Amino acid sequence: MMQTGIFTGYFPYGLEETAQKIRALGFNTVQLDLHFKDIDLSAGQITKAKAKQVKDTFRDHNLPICCISGYTNIIHPDREERARRVGYLKEIIRNARDLGSPYVISETGTYNTESDWVHDPKNKTEEGFEECRKVIAELSQEAYDHGAVFLLETYVNNVVGSVEETVKMFAQVDHPGLGLLMDPTNYFETHNIDRMDQILNQVFDTLSDKIRIAHAKDVKRSGDDKSEKHADIGDSDALESHTFRGVGEIELPAPGLGSLNYDLYLQRLSEKHPNIPVIIEHLSEDDVPRAKKFLDGKLRANGL
16 A cells, blocks of 8 residues: 655654654654754754664654655756755765665756746756756766665756656666656646646656655646745745745645646556655645545545
8 A cells, every 4th residue: 555654844843743743643654854943954964873863763653764855956056056055965865874765855956046946948958958967967876876866856947847858867867876756746837737637647657667756745727826936834944845835827735725636646656656655745734634634535545
């Protein structure tokens, strides 16, 4: 059966309290965010002792860590800022096994200087793609050298956004240190959201063998609000990746609050990954029980 998990970052507490609250909600796996009120896991601060403390705490609560968040703009146009961001991502990758999982995830980035989620014309150029490819190849080798796997997560406004761009990146970085974080909502734009089943089938027909972890959020047209949308999740220090809810024509709400064909998504996902962790996101702590009930209901209804 598939496992239902949650990001730890939606629980703005200390390490022990976070694990207690997540377990009390009935989860049996987590995606680890290096973000707790009582332990510093920022750049240069990850140690073996801290990693063991984090891993053991979640293990003590029967919450194995299935993957680790490393979200950052890996192609930030400011070279110094890019080096800082990629350096921290590599630090997470080097410590991944000690933290409890070989899988470390990031999006593929944008050349936009104002936001990690907004399109820039360079994103869809050969020059932009090649620059991103070099960074992903570097991260894949770093992961391989430390017994880890770098998982890229696509997003339409980033360099790797479409199914075709994802296939192209995996063809050009054919490396055992690289895998895919499957989130089908990230492939949709206004021009293809009405062809949802076709796009979902295309994703799985071409990329199933690359998938290691899956996400559960939703997608819908944004209506009149075309701005970049962020939600207050009760944590002033929350990661931007956890407050982000879409930009332009498309909104990305919590699972069950949009138009994603969850039945088809989960059926296709289960074909080659019947025990994969499916990690709930894009919500606040008070909405977690509803979202879990929705996802568990879909899994049960589909016999998964």
